[in-house]
Amino acid sequence: MGKRPATYTDLEELPPNMVGEIIAGELYVSPRPAVDHMVTSSLLGYELTGPFQKGRGGPGGWIIADEPELHLGGNVLIPDLAGWRRERYSKLPRGKALTIAPDWLCEILSPSTEARDRAAKLPAYAREGIRHVWLVDPVVRTLEVFRLEGPHYMLLTTFAGDGRVRAEPFDAVELELKSIWEE
Numbered sequence: 001m002g003k004r005p006a007t008y009t010d011l012e013e014l015p016p017n018m019v020g021e022i023i024a025g026e027l028y029v030s031p032r033p034a035v036d037h038m039v040t041s042s043l044l045g046y047e048l049t050g051p052f053q054k055g056r057g058g059p060g061g062w063i064i065a066d067e068p069e070l071h072l073g074g075n076v077l078i079p080d081l082a083g084w085r086r087e088r089y090s091k092l093p094r095g096k097a098l099t100i101a102p103d104w105l106c107e108i109l110s111p112s113t114e115a116r117d118r119a120a121k122l123p124a125y126a127r128e129g130i131r132h133v134w135l136v137d138p139v140v141r142t143l144e145v146f147r148l149e150g151p152h153y154m155l156l157t158t159f160a161g162d163g164r165v166r167a168e169p170f171d172a173v174e175l176e177l178k179s180i181w182e183e
Contacts, residue, residue: 011076022076023120030113033080037108039182040138041066041080044106047180051173052083058173061086062103071097072128077121079105083169104132104169122146126153132169141181143167 005025014020014029021028033041045066051058064083069076082102089100105125107117117135125133126148133153135144142160145167146153159165162178 008076019078020076021078021121022074023116023124024075026120028116028120030116033108034110036138036182037080037110040136040180041106041108043180043182044108044136045081047175048081048083048170052170063089063091065098068102069097070101071099072101073124075124075128077124079121080108081106101128101130103130104134105130106134106136109135109137122153126151134167136180138181141177143177 006022006027008022010027011020011022017032019030019032045064048062049064050056052060052062053064054060062083063086064081066081067078068082069078070082076097079102082098082105084100085103088103107113107121109117114137122133129148131148133146133148135146136142140160141162142158143165144158145156147156147168148154156168159167159177162176162181164174164176166172166174
């Protein structure tokens with residue numbers, strides 16, 4: 001007899017120092033992120049929020065959230081950052097879960113989650129029609145930019161190091177990669 005599909009109750013029963021997600025009926029559990037992971041996520045969110053959410057030095061028009069709990073297509077997913085174009089999602093709802101797929105999201109890679117982020121989460125994000133995904137590796141200092149083309153993601157570019165970049169969908173403003181790496 002096969003394993004039963006994971007439920008939201010399984011997530012609620014996890015200890016507070018663990019993060020759980022349900023992807024294609026399977027429960028995935030990880031420890032809370034390491035410091036370099038958290039700092040990179042926070043710094044990237046900070047860099048994007050000013051110009052894209054607040055309209056300071058940029059076009060505005062986005063809502064950006066840290067670690068939103070997404071309930072999409074039977075999955076419970078928690079990307080490190082996600083963004084919705086304001087015209088699609090004028091105000092985030094109160095409560096715990098979001099049911100509208102973001103327009104962009106970012107996963108900060110770590111040794112314990114990279115395989116899952118690439119092999120399980122990217123296909124789930126594609127099925128939900130999430131147009132842009134960034135994968136950021138704070139250890140090797142890379143930013144991979146993907147765009148959904150049909151049912152799969154196409155890698156548009158990989159940026160490395162500390163340079164200045166323009167990356168979809170936030171290419172209206174130049175991002176200095178040096179500003180997102182923990183120093």
